Every structure is written in structure tokens, then in C-alpha cells.
Amino acid sequence: MSVNMENDVKDIIFSEESIRKRVRELGDKITSDYTGISPLLLGVLKGCFVFLADISRSIKLDCEIRFLTASSYGFSSVTSGKVKIESDLDYEIKGRDVIIIEDILDSGVTLTALRDFITECRPASLKICALLDKPTRRQVPIEADYLGFQCPDEFVVGYGLDYAERYRNLPFIASLKPEIYS
Ligand code: IMP
Ligand code: MG
Numbered sequence: 001m002s003v004n005m006e007n008d009v010k011d012i013i014f015s016e017e018s019i020r021k022r023v024r025e026l027g028d029k030i031t032s033d034y035t036g037i038s039p040l041l042l043g044v045l046k047g048c049f050v051f052l053a054d055i056s057r058s059i060k061l062d063c064e065i066r067f068l069t070a071s072s073y074g075f076s077s078v079t080s081g082k083v084k085i086e087s088d089l090d091y092e093i094k095g096r097d098v099i100i101i102e103d104i105l106d107s108g109v110t111l112t113a114l115r116d117f118i119t120e121c122r123p124a125s126l127k128i129c130a131l132l133d134k135p136t137r138r139q140v141p142i143e144a145d146y147l148g149f150q151c152p153d154e155f156v157v158g159y160g161l162d163y164a165e166r167y168r169n170l171p172f173i174a175s176l177k178p179e180i181y182s
Contacts, residue, residue: 005170008177009176010178012174013151013156013172014172019131019173026148027060029146030055030061031061037061037097038064039063041066041099042066042068044069044100044102045067047160047162048160049160049168050168055101069084083110083114087117093121098126099126099128100114101129102129102144103159103161107138107139108138108139108141109139111142112142129146129147132150132151132173135150156173158172159171159173163181
């Protein structure tokens with residue numbers, strides 16, 4: 001394991017500056033779309049933690065912020081096709097205007113499972129906000145209502161996204177050198 005994470009980076013795909021600008025735009029859009037509404041931002045752990053921290057501060061509304069955990073990848077970079085949802089939510093979803101905040105939409109399996117799970121709790125409305133989308137990888141049809149960037153079909157890390165729980169604290173989004181996976 002290298003001590004300097006940046007040595008493991010192949011290419012920077014989205015810079016710190018471009019992410020900051022785009023996240024602000026998304027926050028502004030949500031602020032205007034939800035005028036007079038107090039949305040419930042529901043962050044999908046763990047990958048959302050940086051994105052949610054930033055976008056929530058660009059949303060100039062009285063929001064409630066909660067988290068749930070969805071995992072499908074384990075320590076591999078290929079989806080297992082199974083989603084485990086862990087949440088202590090019950091009453092507070094009903095009648096709320098929920099915005100799911102997710103790091104990346106890939107096969108769509110995770111967000112589909114989450115959407116179905118939340119829908120059963122009968123929210124007043126439900127939208128999906130994802131920082132990244134890899135549309136070519138989709139296995140089930142689902143789209144984000146608010147999207148940061150379309151991402152090339154490459155495994156990416158940084159800004160909350162991990163490989164085996166590492167690289168989440170890189171301030172940009174990057175691909176990794178192939179030798180990291182072997
Ligand atoms: P999906 O269920 O295949 O759409 O996968 C969504 C989840 O897979 C995301 O929340 C991420 O945790 C993880 N994931 C998918 N692609 C990547 C990637 O390129 N880097 C890091 N995590 C990823
Ligand atoms: Mg994840």
C-alpha cells in the first residue's frame with residue numbers, strides 16, 4: 001500500500017474546481033425548485049458524505065438531513081447485484097419531500113432498490129440527486145433528476161468514492177492506475 005495516494009492516480013477526471021462549480025449549480029437548482037418546501041435530504045452512505053456536505057451548504061432551504069447505508073460492492077469493483085439497505089427510518093418519510101443524495105449511478109441496482117424502499121414509506125415526493133452517472137453501465141432503467149456529471153465508463157475514486165475504502169478523501173475525482181487493482 002503506497003503512502004502517497006496521489007501516486008496511485010492515473011487521470012484526474014473532474015477537478016476540485018469543476019466539482020465545486022457544478023455542485024453549487026445543483027444546489028441553486030434544488031433551492032429554486034423547492035421554494036417554500038422543506039426537503040428531506042437522504043444521503044446514501046458511505047460514498048455520499050463529501051457530496052452531501054457540499055451540496056447541503058448550497059441548498060438555501062430549511063432541510064432535514066438523514067442517512068442510510070446501501071452496500072452492494074463489498075471490496076470488489078464489480079456489482080454483486082444484491083443491495084443491502086440499513087436504515088432506522090420509519091415515520092419521518094411519510095408525507096416528506098425526499099431527495100436521495102447518491103455518489104454515482106452505475107448499474108442502477110442500488111438506486112432502484114432504494115427508490116422502491118423509500119416509495120413504500122409513502123413520501124409526498126421523491127427525487128434522485130447523483131453526482132456522477134455512467135449511463136453505458138445501466139442494467140435497470142433509472143435516471144437521476146439532478147445530475148452532476150456524466151462519467152466515462154471507468155472505475156473512479158475521490159470526493160467520497162472509494163476503492164476498498166481508500167481514496168475517499170481525494171479532493172478530485174480520478175481513475176486509478178491498473179496495477180492498483182491487481
Ligand atoms: P449501482 O448499484 O451499480 O448503480 O452502484 C452504485 C454504487 O456502486 C455507488 O453508490 C458506488 O458506491 C459504487 N460504485 C459504482 N461505480 C463506482 C466507481 O466508479 N467508483 C467507486 N464506486 C462506484
Ligand atoms: Mg458506495
